[in-house]
Amino acid sequence: MGYRLKRAAAALRGAMDRGLREHGLTVPQYACLELLDQQPGLSNAELARGTFVTRQSMNVVLRGLQDGGLITRPATTEHGRALPAHLTEEGRRRLAAARGVVYAIDQRLADAVPAERLPGxxxxxxxxxAAFDE
Structure with missing residues (x-):
């Protein structure tokens, strides 16, 4: 079962990598933009948890998004160490363009399963x- 889950995840990741490349995004960058669209001001740690990457990897993702003009983060913060991130207008535009690709891939997944079996x-x-929640 684990092998089949991993194979399906690898196929999904490959399709997303190819689709997002045309929008100049990686899968973690896209996931980060989606989270920031839903919850502006998230910190590096919160984004890392939400996108299933390490905090160190998220630092690289955020730097790339910031250098590309897709997000803004303050240089310093008044409280603690967390630097809240926000989408720029270019970030919103790029996210909107990339969503079509991701939604089409998600639809391909759904279409591969008989409709009556999808909820199950x-x-x-x-x-x-949940079997691995501790």
Missing amino acids: LLADLDRLS
Whole structure:
């Protein structure tokens, strides 16, 4: 089962890598932009948790997005060490353009499963993830 899950995840990642490349984004960058669109002001640690990467990797992602003009972060903060990130107008534009690619890939996944089985599959995937919650 684990091998099949990994194979499906690798196929999904490959399709997303190819699709997002045309928008100048990586999968972690896209995921970061999506999270910031939903919850502006998230910190590096919060974004790392939400995109399934390490804090160190998220630092690289955020630097790339900032250098590309897709997000802004203050140089310093008044409280603690967290530097809240926000989308720029260019970040919103790039995210909107890339969403079509990601949504089309997600639809291909859904179309590969008979419609009457999809709710059960999604519930099973949630249970598989929860099996490792500690």
